[in-house]
Amino acid sequence: MHSLAEKIQQQDMRALARAISLIENDDPEKLDLMSDIFSIQKKAHHIGITGSPGAGKSSLINRLLTYLRGKGLTVAVIAVDPTSPFSGGSLLGDRTRMNQHFLDPGIFIRSMATRGSLGGLARATKDAIRVCDAYGFDIILVETVGVGQSELDVMKVVDTTGLVLTPNSGDVLQIFKAGIMEIADLFIINKADLPGVVRLKATLEEYMMIAQPKGWSPLIVKTISTENKGMEELWKGIEQHKSYLFETRQGEERRLKQLELEVYELIREEIWRDVERRVQSDQSKVEQLRDPEADPYQLAREWYGVWKGDS
Amino acid sequence: MHSLAEKIQQQDMRALARAISLIENDDPEKLDLMSDIFSIQKKAHHIGITGSPGAGKSSLINRLLTYLRGKGLTVAVIAVDPTSPFSGGSLLGDRTRMNQHFLDPGIFIRSMATRGSLGGLARATKDAIRVCDAYGFDIILVETVGVGQSELDVMKVVDTTGLVLTPNSGDVLQIFKAGIMEIADLFIINKADLPGVVRLKATLEEYMMIAQPKGWSPLIVKTISTENKGMEELWKGIEQHKSYLFETRQGEERRLKQLELEVYELIREEIWRDVERRVQSDQSKVEQLRDPEADPYQLAREWYGVWKGDS
Numbered sequence: 001m002h003s004l005a006e007k008i009q010q011q012d013m014r015a016l017a018r019a020i021s022l023i024e025n026d027d028p029e030k031l032d033l034m035s036d037i038f039s040i041q042k043k044a045h046h047i048g049i050t051g052s053p054g055a056g057k058s059s060l061i062n063r064l065l066t067y068l069r070g071k072g073l074t075v076a077v078i079a080v081d082p083t084s085p086f087s088g089g090s091l092l093g094d095r096t097r098m099n100q101h102f103l104d105p106g107i108f109i110r111s112m113a114t115r116g117s118l119g120g121l122a123r124a125t126k127d128a129i130r131v132c133d134a135y136g137f138d139i140i141l142v143e144t145v146g147v148g149q150s151e152l153d154v155m156k157v158v159d160t161t162g163l164v165l166t167p168n169s170g171d172v173l174q175i176f177k178a179g180i181m182e183i184a185d186l187f188i189i190n191k192a193d194l195p196g197v198v199r200l201k202a203t204l205e206e207y208m209m210i211a212q213p214k215g216w217s218p219l220i221v222k223t224i225s226t227e228n229k230g231m232e233e234l235w236k237g238i239e240q241h242k243s244y245l246f247e248t249r250q251g252e253e254r255r256l257k258q259l260e261l262e263v264y265e266l267i268r269e270e271i272w273r274d275v276e277r278r279v280q281s282d283q284s285k286v287e288q289l290r291d292p293e294a295d296p297y298q299l300a301r302e303w304y305g306v307w308k309g310d311s
Numbered sequence: 312m313h314s315l316a317e318k319i320q321q322q323d324m325r326a327l328a329r330a331i332s333l334i335e336n337d338d339p340e341k342l343d344l345m346s347d348i349f350s351i352q353k354k355a356h357h358i359g360i361t362g363s364p365g366a367g368k369s370s371l372i373n374r375l376l377t378y379l380r381g382k383g384l385t386v387a388v389i390a391v392d393p394t395s396p397f398s399g400g401s402l403l404g405d406r407t408r409m410n411q412h413f414l415d416p417g418i419f420i421r422s423m424a425t426r427g428s429l430g431g432l433a434r435a436t437k438d439a440i441r442v443c444d445a446y447g448f449d450i451i452l453v454e455t456v457g458v459g460q461s462e463l464d465v466m467k468v469v470d471t472t473g474l475v476l477t478p479n480s481g482d483v484l485q486i487f488k489a490g491i492m493e494i495a496d497l498f499i500i501n502k503a504d505l506p507g508v509v510r511l512k513a514t515l516e517e518y519m520m521i522a523q524p525k526g527w528s529p530l531i532v533k534t535i536s537t538e539n540k541g542m543e544e545l546w547k548g549i550e551q552h553k554s555y556l557f558e559t560r561q562g563e564e565r566r567l568k569q570l571e572l573e574v575y576e577l578i579r580e581e582i583w584r585d586v587e588r589r590v591q592s593d594q595s596k597v598e599q600l601r602d603p604e605a606d607p608y609q610l611a612r613e614w615y616g617v618w619k620g621d622s
Contacts, residue, residue: 035608053485146485150461174364174457252603259607260600264586266611271582274619276575289571292563296570297346300577308585308618 002029005036008135013108016135020110023127026273031266034127042133044076045242048142048155049188050180051164052171056190060164060225061143065101067231068139075139076132079111080125080154108132122153123265126258129157155183157258159251160241162186162234165204167196172203181207184218185241188234192222216244275307313340316347319446324419327446331421334438337584342577345438351445355387356553359466360499361455361491362475363482367501368454371475371536376412378542379450386450387443390422391436391465419443433464434576437569440468466494468569470562471552473497473545476515478507483514492518495529496552499545503533527555589618 004022007015019037022030051057061077068075101107112124125142132140142158144151155161163184165171175181187204189197204220219237223230245251279285285303288294315333318326330348333341362368372388379386412418423435440451453469455462466472474495476482486492498515500508515531530548534541556562590596596614599605 031608031612035606035612038606038608054481170365256601256603259603259605262607263600263610263614264590266607267586267590267615268579268582270611270615271586271618272579275578275582279575289574290567292567292570294570295346295349296573296577297342297349299574300581301342301346303574304578304581304585 001039002033002036004033005040005134008037008131009040011136013105013135016108016131017110019131020112020128023124023131024112026269030127031270034130037131037134040134042130044129044133044137044140045160045238046129046133046140046142046158047238048144048158048161049164050144050151050155050161050184051188051190052166052169052175053146055164055166055169055171056225057143057164060188060190060223061141062101063223063225063228063231064141064234065107066228067235069101069104069106073138074106074136075141076108076135076137077110077141077143078125078128078132079109079143079145080121080151081111081113081145108135108137120153121150122157123262123269125154126157126262152179152183155180159245159254160185160238162188162238164188164190165200166191167194167200172200176207182211182213185216186234186237187218187220189220189222190225192230193224193227197222215248215250216241271307275304278307279303312350313344313347315344316351316445319348319442320351322447324416324446327419327442328421330442331423331439334435334442335423337580341438345441348442348445353441353444355440355444355448355451356471356549357440357444357451357453357469358549359453359455359469359472360475361462361466361472362499362501363477363480363486364457366475366477366480366482367536368475371499371501371534372452372454373412374534374536374539374542375452375545376418377539378546380412380415380417384449385417385447386452387419387446387448388421388452388454389436389439389443390420390454390456391432391462392422392424392456419446419448431464431576432461433468434573434580436465437468437573463490463494466491470556470565471496471549473499473549475499475501476511477502478505478511483511487518493522496527497545497548498529498531500531500533501536503541504535504538508533526559526561527552590614 004015004019008019019033022033049057049061065075065077101109110128112121112128129140129142140158142154144154161183163175163180163186165175165187167189189200201220204218208218219240221230221233221237223234242251245254279289288299315326315330319330330344333344360368360372369390376386376388412420421439423432423439436453440453443451451469453465455465472494474486474491474497476486476498478500500511512531515529519529530551532541532544532548534545553562556565590600599610
């Protein structure tokens with residue numbers, strides 16, 4: 001067994017952090033490590049929290065952490081950040097609110113960025129969840145920053161997805177357009193002390209009437225994270241969905257489907273790594289890439305053909 | 312030469328529409344067609360218009376179309392839509408405003424969705440732009456629906472990007488977080504009759520003071536699309552950026568950089584297609600995929616090794 005996998009099983013938090021860095025950087029050791037991590041027994045419930053910036057996700061998660069710790073549960077938080085492709089920086093300002101939890105050994109907080117991971121953010125997040133699960137956390141919380149396509153992909157790797165909405169924010173249309181409504185297992189109306197809650201709830205109920213979800217019908221819960229209200233209701237909702245997944249075997253099916261997709265993704269990552277290395281190590285190919293007259297469609301076909309053993 | 316490419320060169324609009332469908336559906340013929348399209352001489356300026364839903368992009372583009380037609384220019388509009396992965400539908404409601412232009416032979420309007428395109432929306436958009444360019448349009452306008460990561464990627468394939476903002480919308484923070492500010496060549500303050508214009512302009516100027524863009528300094532233009540105001544100013548701004556790109560050879564460099572990335576993207580697409588086909592054509596592999604105990608990392612490594620000729 002990979003030494004990091006062993007240490008993670010022994011609840012070495014530094015090993016956990018190192019393993020996630022290895023995943024983020026697409027380290028060549030990754031497949032070996034993850035294969036060993038896969039073999040470790042796991043038990044965690046994987047929860048995603050998504051919603052527009054400004055919906056109060058971080059502060060909500062902060063309160064939920066305190067609530068869960070009060071119940072004696074251990075929690076890993078993975079904050080998924082779309083990193084600007086230019087500056088390379090991420091805006092984790094509001095995450096400092098979670099600072100109080102950093103010293104608690106029952107809590108692990110880590111942010112992940114797109115940079116470096118060939119398989120994309122969802123792939124890296126899935127691996128990070130698995131590593132945290134192997135460590136032994138009871139709950140893995142995945143938080144996203146926005147509500148775009150990458151967030152949607154990320155939410156597909158968790159068991160239960162909570163969508164945080166605020167009254168009168170005008171978020172609903174954008175969220176609807178991005179297809180996020182359809183993946184929500186819970187609608188969390190945060191800042192539920194603001195006017196407009198009744199209307200937002202009505203909009204959500206109307207949406208469900210139209211969408212007619214098969215199977216699970218998303219719950220609507222209200223929270224006021226600034227006043228620490230609604231955490232119990234929120235947790236009950238999450239637990240209810242967990243039971244549903246277990247009783248209907250939907251959870252098992254969901255994870256199996258994910259496993260299947262993972263194999264494809266991993267193979268593609270390997271081939272991709274290989275192709276890129278081959279191009280970069282061949283000076284004539286690198287020069288062709290810099291020729292403005294070179295037909296990219298032709299080059300792609302030729303080079304991949306050589307790799308496959310055509311020619 | 313591919314028969315569609317020939318017809319497109321002869322300005323057959325039905326052939327143009329068919330070619331774009333072929334791109335969207337990742338038709339096996341795509342590489343051949345696009346390789347021929349690549350060889351056709353082109354001249355269009357590629358302009359992206361992005362911004363939050365509700366910023367009035369569609370109505371702005373509608374006015375801009377009328378303005379450009381008045382100058383005798385032909386225009387292709389590609390409306391990029393994040394399609395829900397579940398319903399498959401896209402919400403093109405507000406695009407009906409453009410209906411008046413549908414009968415004008417100097418205008419082509421087409422929406423594109425994520426569905427089917429392996430290389431992602433940006434890749435498909437790039438191909439669609441190239442096909443429209445080969446047809447002979449003077450201007451290619453690419454409109455996005457939201458301001459997330461996919462929109463950011465789409466904007467990287469155009470020459471000039473206009474970011475539509477509205478006063479008091481609170482969009483700026485979200486746009487800033489998504490890294491969209493950094494790709495804007497023009498800030499378009501739409502609905503410039505609303506209060507808050509001065510403040511928005513000050514915020515943008517402050518942003519530029521902090522960001523200190525090298526080379527091109529984004530212009531700020533004001534429009535009121537409902538009153539058809541500011542189109543000339545907007546167009547002058549776009550033309551000014553175009554001249555900048557030409558004079559500094561930045562445009563050439565930008566397109567060359569794009570070409571280089573394209574080769575990699577196209578190879579990735581080929582890999583993607585190939586892997587799935589190989590697995591699906593092998594019954595024992597399909598069965599292993601459905602085994603919940605099967606280690607995906609192990610399977611990926613094994614199967615990849617066999618294809619590379621290891622074993």
